[in-house]
Structure formats: C-alpha cells, structure tokens
Amino acid sequence: MRFINKRKIAISILIVMGVIFFAPLSLVFSTEGYTPPAPYVPPDPYVPPDPYVPSDPYVPPDPYIPPDPHVPSDPKAPGDVNPGDGQQGGSPGGQDQGPGKGVGDDNSGNDDDGEKDNEKKDNPNPILDSDYYKANKFAIKDIFLSNIGAGSKVDFDFQRFDWKGSLTSAGRAGLGLIAGDDYFGEITKLGLNVWTGYDNYKNVRGYFESWSTIRTAWSTMNTGGFSGASGWGSFWGAISKANPPGSVSTMFGKLAPPLAAIDIGISSFEMGANIGHGDYAGAVGNLGSVLMSSAVIASASGVGAPVAAGLALAGGALWLGSTIYKNWDKVVDVGKKTVEYGKKAVKGAKKAIGGAINKVKGWFS
Secondary structure, X not given: OHHHHHHHHHXXXXXXXXXXXXXXXXXXXXXOOOOOOOOOOOOOOOOOOOOOOOOOOXXXXXXXXXXXXXXXXXXXXXHHOOOOOOOOOOOEOOOOOOOOOOOOOEXXXXXXXXXXXXXXXXOOOOOOOOHHHHHHHHHHHHHHHHHHHHHHOOOOOOOOOOHHHHXXXXXXXXXXXXXXXXXXXXXXXXXXXXXXXXXXXXXXXXXXXXXXXXXXXXXXXXXXXXXXXXXXXHHHHHHEOOOOOOOOOOOHHHHHHHHHHHHHHXXXXXXXXXXXXXXXXXHHHHHHHHHHHHHHHHHHHOOOXXXXXXXXXXXXXXXXXXXXXXXXXXXXXXXXXXXXXXXXXXHXXXXXXXXXXXXXXHHXX
C-alpha cells in the first residue's frame, strides 16, 4: 500500500517537473509570428471652431421719395397757336369740277388745305379732324354733290356722263381719307394736294380767255391803248371770258349756283372751326374756297364776267398760298427722307453688285 502511494507521489512530481520544464517552450511556440498591436496613439486634441461672428445688422433702404407731381402745361389760347396749327377735313375737287362741286376743296382725308405733321398730331382739330366729320363729308360732298354737279352739266344724260372721271374723283377722295401719317402716306397726301391744285387751276383758268388773247390785251395796255384805272378795267374785261363756268345754260346746269352755295356753307363752317382752333392758315384756304365757289354764283347771276374772274383768281391764290404754307414743312421732311432712302438704296446696290463681282471672281480663282 505504501508502495502505491509512493508511486503516485513520484508520478505527480514528474508531471509537475515536466510542466515546469516544457512551459517556457510552449510560450516560445505560442508567441512565434505574433506582432503586437501598435501602441495606442490618442487623437489630436479637440480644437473648437472659430467663435460665431454675427453679420452686420440690417440696414433698411432709404425711404421712398415720390417724384414731383406732374404740372400740366398752360393750355394754349387761340392767339398763342402758330398759324398753320390743326387741320380741317376737305375733299378734292372732282375731275371736271362741275357746277357747285366745291371749287378749291381738298381731299376728305387730307383736309381742305394740307397739314403740318407735328402740329396736326399734337393739336388736332376736334371737329374737322374727327373721323365722323371726314366720313360724312366724303359721302355728302365728294360722292353725292360731286356727281350731282357733274351730271347737271350734261342734263343727266348718262350716256354722256363722265363715269371714269366720277370714279377717279371718288377714289382720290377715298385715298386721301385713308392715307396714314407715315412716309408713304405723306407722299400720297402731297400728291393729292398737287392734283387738287391742278384742278383748281383748270377751274380758275376757265374764267379767262386764251393765252393769246391775254397777251394781246397786255400788249395793247403797254402801248397806251389802256390808261389809268379805266385802262386796267378794260384790260380785265378783255381777258375775262364772256361765258365762264357758272353760266351754263342747260336746264339742269342752273343747279350750279345752289350747289355752289352749299359748298360756300361747308367752307364757311370749316373756316370758323379753324379760326376757333387757331389754324389761321387753314382759314385762309377756306376763304379761298369760298371765293372760288362765289365766282360760280357771280357768273350765273349776271353781275359780269370780270367780277366772277376776279373772285376765282383771288380765291385760287389764297388757296394756293395756304396749301404751300401748311405743307412746306412736310415737303422739306419728305425731301430729306427721300434723300436718305436714296442713299441707302445706292449703298445697298453697291454692296450687292460688289458681292456678285467677288463671287464671279471666285469662280475663276
């Protein structure tokens, strides 16, 4: 029994000694190839952000200062308006200027005596420049009364009635009615005024004898055949036609004086409207129309051909002077624009021709 216990003690001692002997070797084998971790490196110390700097305090904008109140200009009194301001409606004389046709009147849309561009646009005549007045004048005077006058000259024989001239007259008046204020509209209005002036010339010319008779009478007066005031009277009587336009002897031709009286009434109304509006140049043109229409009545009333011729000539001169005055600025403006457009057209043509020449040269280079 003792032997067994000694044996257990010996074995236990051997085991303890073996553990003690082999323990270091186990540590060697267990740690072979082992790499210890890097030493702990603490992070950088915490750096707080820059302190908050508030933005500049809000500065409100300057208070709103309203502009100065609008002060309207002083209204123009009639006496402060330059002659030629405003415009009046009118209509061209017919192709034949039949009895009572309104001798000397201009186109309905173009006004009786032309216009000045800026003055018309800035200061239109509230009566004569209104569409209502122009349209009614076109219908009553340019269409109705014009054809009545032309028809009375041929006793309303429609086979002899000048239909072409009637349509031309109506078309001319309508063209003046719709012509605008741009460059081409102004050229149209100027052309219509020239056309009306030619008709007025033919009507005034109808009160006088031929040019050869006038030259003969003038030569007679200069050679002493006429002397003093009586000489001038004789000269005027010699050149005045014995049967002026108003002395038509046909049955319906006697409508000439009443139609002329209506035309005098229209022109007188327009003259008053122009005077009230400060358009004295237009009023002068209306006075010329009144005198030319009065010549029709004078020639039919038997007061004498010289009186009728004098009224017609004076009226024609007043109408012509008024029309030239009121259209002079327009003529100058249209002339300048025409020159400018002509220069642009020449430059454009030169450029086009030069480009064509260079293109052709390129074909052969």
